Amino acid sequence: xxxxxxxxxxxxxxxxxxxxxxxxxxxxxxxxxxxxxxxxxxxxxxxxxxxxxxxxxxxxxxxxxxxxxxxxxxxxxxxxxxxxxxxxxxxxxxxxxxxxxxxxxxxxxxxxxxxxxxxxxxxxxxxxxxxxxxxxxxxxxxxxxxxxx
Numbered sequence: 001x002x003x004x005x006x007x008x009x010x011x012x013x014x015x016x017x018x019x020x021x022x023x024x025x026x027x028x029x030x031x032x033x034x035x036x037x038x039x040x041x042x043x044x045x046x047x048x049x050x051x052x053x054x055x056x057x058x059x060x061x062x063x064x065x066x067x068x069x070x071x072x073x074x075x076x077x078x079x080x081x082x083x084x085x086x087x088x089x090x091x092x093x094x095x096x097x098x099x100x101x102x103x104x105x106x107x108x109x110x111x112x113x114x115x116x117x118x119x120x121x122x123x124x125x126x127x128x129x130x131x132x133x134x135x136x137x138x139x140x141x142x143x144x145x146x147x148x149x
Contacts, residue, residue, distance in 0.1 A: 008120045009132050013139050015113050017146040019106050022113040023081045025142055026104060027052040035141040037062060038134030052078050058086060068092060082106055088119075 003010045015022050025031045029047035037043040042065060049059040052075055061070040073087035084104045100121040107114045117139075119131050 008118060009135070010116065010118045011132075011135055011139065012114060012116050013143075014109050014111070015115070015143055015146050017112050019081050019108055019113040021146065022115065022142075023084075023106050025145065026084055027078065031145075032060075035145045036060065036138050037141060038138055039064065051075070052084070054078065076101075 029050045033045040033047050036045050044063040046061040048061060049057045051057055054075060056075045059072045061068050070091045072089050072091055075086045077083060077085040086102050088100045088102050100119060103118040105116045
């Protein structure tokens with residue numbers, strides 16, 4: 001389920017995997033590069049800097065046939081298996097160069113884990129367009145990765 005307003009988007013999504021496993025997919029670089037790709041098609045994710053702890057930096061690059069774009073920021077909060085909060089700023093992506101904030105909360109669900117992901121302070125209209133599409137693509141990839149043995 002996706003909810004949007006003018007500058008934020010909230011996605012609720014269930015995964016058929018334990019909460020610890022889903023949380024790990026968000027905080028381990030090796031795992032993140034397997035699923036975090038905000039564009040469909042051939043996108044290679046490169047985790048440059050990633051320290052999932054308060055004030056820890058994060059820098060990720062996405063390589064496509066047309067070049068690259070990326071995301072920089074810092075972690076504000078990391079509570080194991082419960083909550084991650086980080087700042088985010090797209091780079092080499094002119095139409096979205098804005099500081100934003102991402103909150104991911106993890107909950108036990110009937111058959112696995114539910115996350116509630118909130119992306120705040122998006123440019124007007126981007127919640128419905130680019131950010132929503134990017135998160136849906138990435139979370140779809142994550143669902144596939146989580147079912148792999």
